Amino acid sequence: MAHAAPGAHGPNGEHLDAPGAAVNASGLARLPDGSVNVPKTAQRRMAIRTVLAPESDAPATVELPGRVVMDPNASGRMQAVHGGRIEPGPKGLPVAGQAVRRGEVLAYVRHHAEPYALGTQQAQLAELRAQRQIAEQRVQRLEGLEGTVPRKEIDAARTEAKSLAEREGSIGASLTSREALTAPVSGVVARADLIAGQVVEPRDVLFEVVDPARMLVEATTADAGLAARLAGASLQGVPGVSLRLLGASRSLRDGVLPITFSVRASKPGTALPLAIGQPVTVVAQSKERTKGVVLPAQAVVRNPSNEPIVWIKSGAERFIPQPVQFRPLDAGTVVVTQGLSADNRVVVQGAPLIAQIR
Numbered sequence: 367m368a369h370a371a372p373g374a375h376g377p378n379g380e381h382l383d384a385p386g387a388a389v390n391a392s393g394l395a396r397l398p399d400g401s402v403n404v405p406k407t408a409q410r411r412m413a414i415r416t417v418l419a420p421e422s423d424a425p426a427t428v429e430l431p432g433r434v435v436m437d438p439n440a441s442g443r444m445q446a447v448h449g450g451r452i453e454p455g456p457k458g459l460p461v462a463g464q465a466v467r468r469g470e471v472l473a474y475v476r477h478h479a480e481p482y483a484l485g486t487q488q489a490q491l492a493e494l495r496a497q498r499q500i501a502e503q504r505v506q507r508l509e510g511l512e513g514t515v516p517r518k519e520i521d522a523a524r525t526e527a528k529s530l531a532e533r534e535g536s537i538g539a540s541l542t543s544r545e546a547l548t549a550p551v552s553g554v555v556a557r558a559d560l561i562a563g564q565v566v567e568p569r570d571v572l573f574e575v576v577d578p579a580r581m582l583v584e585a586t587t588a589d590a591g592l593a594a595r596l597a598g599a600s601l602q603g604v605p606g607v608s609l610r611l612l613g614a615s616r617s618l619r620d621g622v623l624p625i626t627f628s629v630r631a632s633k634p635g636t637a638l639p640l641a642i643g644q645p646v647t648v649v650a651q652s653k654e655r656t657k658g659v660v661l662p663a664q665a666v667v668r669n670p671s672n673e674p675i676v677w678i679k680s681g682a683e684r685f686i687p688q689p690v691q692f693r694p695l696d697a698g699t700v701v702v703t704q705g706l707s708a709d710n711r712v713v714v715q716g717a718p719l720i721a722q723i724r
Contacts, residue, residue, distance in 0.1 A: 394723050401686045402677075402723050409683075414716035416679045419659040420708050424701040425597060425651040427693050430625070432585035434644045437628070440580035442550030444573040450475040452564045452572075453544065460573070462558050466549040472573055473560060475545040487537055494534040501527035553577040556642055578637035581629045583609060585648040586622040590614075593625055595652050600696035602647040604639060606632045609648065649694045656693075658701035665714045666692055666700055667721045676702065677713040677720050685713065685720055 393405040404414070452459075453474040460472050505523045508515050557574035566572060583601070593614035601607055609627040616623075627648065631638055640646070661676070669675045675687045690705030706712065713720060 416711045423655040426654040426656045430585035430648040432648045437580045440577035446475045450477040468552045498530035583627045585625045597653045598651040658703040679711040
């Protein structure tokens, strides 16, 4: 298709600002060289903002894969010591997301012995009941003969009757015993897979309770000395939280070393926008410095070839895409290490909107 000459008009009468440019009614145009024409009025509507890009020293960063794990001091698991049938607690069975308090009974596990063991216990209970009744009758006879019977015989009979009664009560309680599952900490139920009447096995995990304001992030690295060089860390794409290094393991696990960070919300007492087991990317800042241009993360967008670019303002209404290489610094900023010079005016707000112009 032939390019239109400067000042030419299209088939519908629209004005073409540049050769081969398709200009819409608002004056927005994608030029043949890949640059974009954005009139001043459109720039104000799109809230486009630009800044000069001075070079500075920024911390060198490295991205680490990680996942959110429970804080052992602010979470807990409830397991049945013995198997049995689930019974609801005083407030019914809890559901995931429900808030609970420490010590609150969430459910009961009703234990059921095997038929042979149950028969043996019932027989033993009947035998103890009969022995207790005989012992109590003997105590009554000896008490009626008090003064003619030595005191020590009466005390021995009472002790024997009391012992038999306690043994009978203990075995009787074991036949109808149930285990109370209480919340180990105050927080939110993160896992609850039970229904009334369900039969569970010993050591099955029945509930998990976590404090939504206290979690850990476990990242992994193959560099054993990385933890000693860290100056800070953040979560990529998760603003409003901060990480604090707790320590690094000295034992390999699946060929990598775990590094543990504590997570805190920017506003104390607020729930973290994370879930247990969620995969995350930790942006670890090293004590080493690297030269580059620090920009907001939203300034870097992708072109149709999926290459990272920034938009440079080259004229009053013209913006040029510039391929760059960058590293994330934290959840909201990046450092461009190649592709920019100090006199470039870079779009730091509205870059995704410019990239959508066709």
